[in-house]
Amino acid sequence: MSKNESIITALDVGTSKVTTLVASRNAAGRIQFIGKGVARNPDGMINGNVVNMEATTRAINESVTEADKICDVRIRSVLLGLSGEHINSMNSHGVFTVRGREVAQSDIDRVVEQSKNISLSGERRIVGTEMGEFVVDEQSGIKNPRGMAGRRLEVKTHVVTASVAMIQNLVRSVTDAGLQVDEIVVNGIASAESVLQEDEKQLGVALVDIGDGTADIVVYKQGALVYTAVVPMGGRYITRDISIALRMPPAEAERVKCRFGCAEPKSVSPDEEIEVSCIGDEEKKIIKAQFVAEVITPRVEEIMVNIRKKINEDIKDSFISSGIVLTGGTANLRYIKNIAEDVLGLPVRIGRPAISDDGMGFAELLRDPSFASAVGMAYYHGRRGGAKNGSSRGGVFGWLGRVMEKFFQ
Numbered sequence: 001m002s003k004n005e006s007i008i009t010a011l012d013v014g015t016s017k018v019t020t021l022v023a024s025r026n027a028a029g030r031i032q033f034i035g036k037g038v039a040r041n042p043d044g045m046i047n048g049n050v051v052n053m054e055a056t057t058r059a060i061n062e063s064v065t066e067a068d069k070i071c072d073v074r075i076r077s078v079l080l081g082l083s084g085e086h087i088n089s090m091n092s093h094g095v096f097t098v099r100g101r102e103v104a105q106s107d108i109d110r111v112v113e114q115s116k117n118i119s120l121s122g123e124r125r126i127v128g129t130e131m132g133e134f135v136v137d138e139q140s141g142i143k144n145p146r147g148m149a150g151r152r153l154e155v156k157t158h159v160v161t162a163s164v165a166m167i168q169n170l171v172r173s174v175t176d177a178g179l180q181v182d183e184i185v186v187n188g189i190a191s192a193e194s195v196l197q198e199d200e201k202q203l204g205v206a207l208v209d210i211g212d213g214t215a216d217i218v219v220y221k222q223g224a225l226v227y228t229a230v231v232p233m234g235g236r237y238i239t240r241d242i243s244i245a246l247r248m249p250p251a252e253a254e255r256v257k258c259r260f261g262c263a264e265p266k267s268v269s270p271d272e273e274i275e276v277s278c279i280g281d282e283e284k285k286i287i288k289a290q291f292v293a294e295v296i297t298p299r300v301e302e303i304m305v306n307i308r309k310k311i312n313e314d315i316k317d318s319f320i321s322s323g324i325v326l327t328g329g330t331a332n333l334r335y336i337k338n339i340a341e342d343v344l345g346l347p348v349r350i351g352r353p354a355i356s357d358d359g360m361g362f363a364e365l366l367r368d369p370s371f372a373s374a375v376g377m378a379y380y381h382g383r384r385g386g387a388k389n390g391s392s393r394g395g396v397f398g399w400l401g402r403v404m405e406k407f408f409q
């Protein structure tokens with residue numbers, strides 16, 4: 001690694017798997033993935049929340065060790081993805097009187113800081129602030145007001161908050177694995193970073209990352225993030241339905257879902273048959289693939305209805321003109337796009353992380369919807385200047401450090 005490169009390590013502790021991605025960022029800001037580790041975590045998390053710290057710490061260790069070995073980087077600190085129903089968001093704004101004649105960076109910092117002055121209970125904390133447009137005097141729609149003449153500076157921001165207890169459980173699982181948390185990135189925002197195009201964000205788009213236990217939603221309008229929420233449902237529910245309806249052990253139900261599953265029964269040939277193992281049967285059994293799809297469809301519809309309700313409850317979806325982008329492992333389910341379009345009433349596409357070819361084979365592996373959030377974390381961090389990460393440096397998340405110190409005294 002040249003001295004102009006820095007290392008970024010993204011840690012996505014998902015409900016089904018823990019992913020570690022190590023990337024190098026060169027002076028021009030180009031991100032290249034150089035290490036990857038994936039460990040299953042079937043018992044550690046439910047719906048994006050840690051329920052078994054020891055199991056989660058073990059899975060984190062396993063995943064980090066694997067990534068470590070591949071790229072020969074000593075991983076000490078990470079960017080950490082956050083999910084769970086406890087995540088909420090609100091749109092805020094700040095107003096500040098410009099001191100000089102031109103808007104300086106310090107004015108921008110102050111006005112953004114002011115927009116974070118929202119009243120929160122002691123159990124909640126701000127975990128992300130995304131800037132929308134600036135207004136200088138009467139002029140709106142400004143992306144970067146630095147150097148502009150004016151007296152009154154206003155900013156519209158989107159503030160994401162989360163439960164301190166849920167963050168502590170996750171961070172504790174990471175620190176118990178001997179790692180330091182440099183920054184927390186909300187999973188939905190990270191996924192958007194790796195798959196959404198600027199035009200989509202301008203026109204209005206919703207990204208929904210449907211993983212194993214959560215559906216992370218983010219909505220962009222006129223290029224800015226306007227909504228963040230999490231529905232506590234995912235692919236695990238589909239696997240459970242198959243397991244119960246067809247009397248299959250969970251691992252077999254998972255295999256059948258991923259290999260032969262389909263969200264739309266009419267798209268499966270009535271002649272297609274599959275061999276499966278059922279509980280209590282010594283011999284393997286032959287069943288119709290269409291029957292599996294009939295079990296899957298109602299649950300996929302229910303997940304989509306809940307996503308629609310969540311979006312409709314909180315915002316009007318009339319401006320989601322360019323439609324919905326699906327990521328997360330469940331976006332790999334065959335024909336999920338059709339069911340999503342039927343229920344959500346909007347055009348849907350499957351989002352794959354945008355990664356340029358690297359000659360190392362990582363790009364192809366990571367162009368899977370289930371890696372959208374881990375890949376996006378690295379991009380997100382890189383775009384914001386890519387402060388050093390992956391080294392033994394002190395955490396940048398001031399309040400988090402204080403909370404953790406207090407909590408673990």
Ligand SMILES: Nc1ncnc2c1ncn2[C@@H]1O[C@H](COP(=O)(O)OP(=O)(O)OP(=O)(O)O)[C@@H](O)[C@H]1O
Pocket residue numbers: 013014015016017018047048083210211212213214215234235236239254257258259261327328329330331332333334369370371
């Ligand atoms: N081909 C496929 N067909 C159907 N489902 C699939 C397929 N591939 C993966 N999945 C499902 O995707 C889910 C895992 O997705 P992902 O890795 O995005 O979840 P996660 O990050 O571990 O969980 P979460 O984000 O919900 O906390 C599992 O439920 C898995 O069964």
Ligand SMILES: [Mg+2]
Pocket residue numbers: 012014015187211212328373
């Ligand atoms: Mg996930």
